[in-house]
């Protein structure tokens with residue numbers, strides 16, 4: 001579902017991704033861990049075409065990210081939103097970024113109606129289903145400012161799911177939350193990751209979560225994938241010195 005080959009990314013003279021190779025199967029759940037500044041967010045953002053890359057290639061669902069085929073030829077796709085649309089990628093960030101002037105249900109149904117031109121009634125009905133799935137059926141008419149951070153992040157997840165993505169990317173989805181609200185958000189992500197064929201990539205510092213839900217854990221350092229394997233391999237018996245040092249510092 002995701003096929004990343006030899007990806008380099010530079011910001012000016014600073015190289016932040018160094019020959020990254022990563023393949024993620026459909027339905028797989030991958031957690032990405034590693035120190036701050038190691039390139040985790042940049043990697044997620046390139047998958048979603050929020051950033052261009054300087055070398056290598058990224059395919060999602062068999063299509064080159066950032067390109068569109070027209071009459072047998074590839075044309076560079078400048079509009080990121082169009083690219084994400086086509087590829088069916090949803091993304092959830094540390095900050096929830098809900099539309100403050102819209103109700104919870106309108107936040108969830110907005111993009112399917114405006115961007116996908118879905119029938120408004122059907123979009124709102126599906127929106128209610130998703131709100132029920134994230135445990136917020138009773139908040140459909142509330143405004144975001146009335147919700148806790150954990151509830152807002154669950155709305156953000158429902159909003160991303162409303163576009164029926166094949167791939168969901170989460171960038172430290174619980175890092176902005178008070179500790180007592182982390183569990184409810186992780187439970188929702190776990191539910192998505194373990195049901196249906198959706199492919200999930202989560203950048204997280206929650207090692208217990210990574211151990212519990214991942215099919216595979218990726219450890220990044222200094223723009224490289226240093227080590228990857230099952231949660232046991234990477235989190236319990238890491239082979240690389242850098243992984244060991246990182247885990248010793250966070251656990």
Ligand code: ADP
Nearest residue numbers: 011014016034035036037038039040041042043
């Ligand atoms: P992580 O998510 O692992 O903390 P990032 O991918 O955010 O790491 O950042 C990797 C490196 O790229 C860091 O050194 C960071 O300062 C740098 N960086 C990230 N975004 C930008 C940007 N827009 N412009 C310049 N440098 C950036």
Ligand code: MG
Nearest residue numbers: 040041042172
């Ligand atoms: Mg980051």
